Amino acid sequence: MKRSVTLAIAMTIALFTSAGLKAADLVDTAVAAGNFKTLAAALGAADLAGTLKGDGPFTVFAPTDDAFAKLPAGTVESLLKPENKAKLQAILTHHVVGGQIPASKVVTLSGATTLGGQRVDIKADDSGVTVDNANVVQTDIACDNGLIHVIDTVMLPADKNLVETAAEAGTFETLIAAAKAAGLAGVLSGSDNLTVFAPTDDAFAKLPAGTVESLLKPKNKQQLANLLKYHVVSGRVYSETAVTAGAAKTLEGSPITITAGADGARVNDANLIATDLDASNGVIHVIDTVLMPPAKSAKASYHHEVCQTLAAAIAKGAPMFNAGHHSACAELYMRTMSDLMHSELDDSMKHHVSTVINAARHQHRSTDRAWTLRRGMDQMFVTLQPSK
Numbered sequence: 001m002k003r004s005v006t007l008a009i010a011m012t013i014a015l016f017t018s019a020g021l022k023a024a025d026l027v028d029t030a031v032a033a034g035n036f037k038t039l040a041a042a043l044g045a046a047d048l049a050g051t052l053k054g055d056g057p058f059t060v061f062a063p064t065d066d067a068f069a070k071l072p073a074g075t076v077e078s079l080l081k082p083e084n085k086a087k088l089q090a091i092l093t094h095h096v097v098g099g100q101i102p103a104s105k106v107v108t109l110s111g112a113t114t115l116g117g118q119r120v121d122i123k124a125d126d127s128g129v130t131v132d133n134a135n136v137v138q139t140d141i142a143c144d145n146g147l148i149h150v151i152d153t154v155m156l157p158a159d160k161n162l163v164e165t166a167a168e169a170g171t172f173e174t175l176i177a178a179a180k181a182a183g184l185a186g187v188l189s190g191s192d193n194l195t196v197f198a199p200t201d202d203a204f205a206k207l208p209a210g211t212v213e214s215l216l217k218p219k220n221k222q223q224l225a226n227l228l229k230y231h232v233v234s235g236r237v238y239s240e241t242a243v244t245a246g247a248a249k250t251l252e253g254s255p256i257t258i259t260a261g262a263d264g265a266r267v268n269d270a271n272l273i274a275t276d277l278d279a280s281n282g283v284i285h286v287i288d289t290v291l292m293p294p295a296k297s298a299k300a301s302y303h304h305e306v307c308q309t310l311a312a313a314i315a316k317g318a319p320m321f322n323a324g325h326h327s328a329c330a331e332l333y334m335r336t337m338s339d340l341m342h343s344e345l346d347d348s349m350k351h352h353v354s355t356v357i358n359a360a361r362h363q364h365r366s367t368d369r370a371w372t373l374r375r376g377m378d379q380m381f382v383t384l385q386p387s388k
Contacts, residue, residue: 056145
């Protein structure tokens with residue numbers, strides 16, 4: 001990194017030193033330097049000046065006035081409007097990292113998480129140091145609550161959500177279609193931060209022929225949802241944290257394992273082929289193989305699906321029965337149990353269904369048939385419910 005500082009900054013530091021006073025805070029130092037007028041105005045408009053005048057410590061990658069001037073015409077004026085305060089806050093916090101990180105440490109990092117929650121990538125080589133797409137042009141300007149490193153370009157945080165980011169990449173068409181079919185696109189587009197281990201289209205193509213087509217059918221919606229949830233972790237988990245943790249609990253409920261070796265990092269049996277793709281509501285890590293939830297989870301998922309079927313039939317049949325339509329109620333319950341008889345229930349549960357159906361068929365009164373079937377359905381529901 002270049003070590004020179006502007007004359008204004010040098011004079012400011014010298015004045016504080018000669019007066020026997022401690023250095024000014026981050027905001028006052030930037031204002032005194034004279035070439036951060038836009039940054040100072042933006043901090044005021046975003047109500048962040050107080051934060052950067054606080055105890056800290058903070059490290060600020062500070063864009064100069066010339067850096068702001070490189071933005072498209074009208075951008076700064078638009079950002080300073082009250083209605084764009086949240087967007088301005090997101091941009092400014094993307095330039096601040098918690099803690100005091102001197103240049104000597106910055107050059108050893110591959111990235112850092114900002115106060116805004118997203119990550120900036122750091123690269124150091126013979127040509128200098130870059131943070132995201134910005135060149136670091138001055139370093140280690142000491143303040144009483146942190147450090148300033150000066151950059152020549154405003155860094156913009158990701159403003160597209162996980163689904164939009166995946167769509168823009170162009171290699172996750174199957175994943176996006178699956179998320180929509182499973183009713184999860186809204187979750188991945190929401191405000192909660194999530195980490196997605198995203199299989200590419202080629203990863204889905206490695207599955208046995210017909211698998212994707214089968215999963216996309218409405219009757220397999222719950223199975224598809226559980227499969228996709230097994231690729232999602234709550235919060236933003238960047239690659240270094242993930243590898244250090246070694247495991248993470250997924251939204252599906254089962255954990256995934258994360259390992260690093262000479263050949264790279266892996267998630268279960270999948271290779272991590274790209275990491276730390278920021279979105280406005282999370283981060284994407286790209287994998288080359290679709291992760292499969294443990295078999296016990298698939299069984300639990302199916303039991304949940306059966307319970308939903310039973311609950312829906314009872315919710316519809318109970319009003320019928322109470323209204324005196326005993327025959328219609330019995331027919332609904334019989335259809336439900338007959339359908340389950342031909343489903344993927346295990347042998348013991350199929351035996352139960354068969355016994356209930358036969359008992360109901362021997363009832364001559366529709367009232368008795370309905371009650372026999374209802375009791376059998378209630379017993380199934382209790383048996384298939386997961387233990388607390």
